[in-house]
Amino acid sequence: MKKNKTNFLAYPFIIWSTIFIVVPLLIVLFFAFTIKNPNGNYVFSFENFNKLFNAEYMKVFQRSLWLAFLSTIWCLILGYPVAYFISKMKPSKGSIMIMLFIVPMWMNFLLRTYAWMPILGKNGFINNILGFFNLGPYQFLYNDGTVILGMIYNFLPFMILPIYTVLTKMDNNLLNAAADLGANRFQVFQKIVLPLSMPGVISGITMVFMPAVSTFVISRLLGGGQYTLLGNLIEQQFTNVGNWNFGSAISVFMMIIILISMAIMSKFDSADSKEGGGQLW
16 A cells, blocks of 8 residues: 555656656657658658767867866866865854855856856956056956856856765764874875765766756856857757757767766766775775
């Protein structure tokens, strides 16, 4: 009876998932593997995927993956120490610090990105300060560095939160035991803290890389439309060009890239979980 009740409660979720996940995905797959013939009918074809290997589009893929990779690395470099130091704080202070990272996420993503334009613009806050020293104005916007900065700002909390969660759940008895056995702080971090925090690191990398490789708002605003990324290319195909078939093919290709990345990350995650804390010496 209880099992039947549980199954009944799952039906709304199954219906919701079918309507808003499965059906749209099937529509995207349909457009990706079809083209319109002269009669206006859809026919099965790989032509949309063949167009992806055009040199111009391959440059877009390369740039998107490279910028997403750089932003992910920088989020890890900045996010891990922040998560580590917050995890060492008292729970009350740590909660306040984490809240400070979460609060900006309550604001609309578009507004958070727009906020950088009056800061970095030629008449923006930074150039106004530099003007007092007779410097500038400088063009900080519309380059790769600004796009990466926007990605780091928007996606850094996605790196900090999972690492912080793993670090706070770590058994302090392991750290104390390592110290009792003569390990210094660096050895404790290298042999215990870092390996045990890898699940959080892998989750953070996945959560940052996926939106970074598909973003289009950041590259459009902070890149000034001069940098076409995968997200911009898909948007153009659906809104400006009206080529839903090619846009769907790009979306499928991007999903494959993300799934491959997640599979690689899960391999590392499973390997690290088997190794545990490792050996001290």
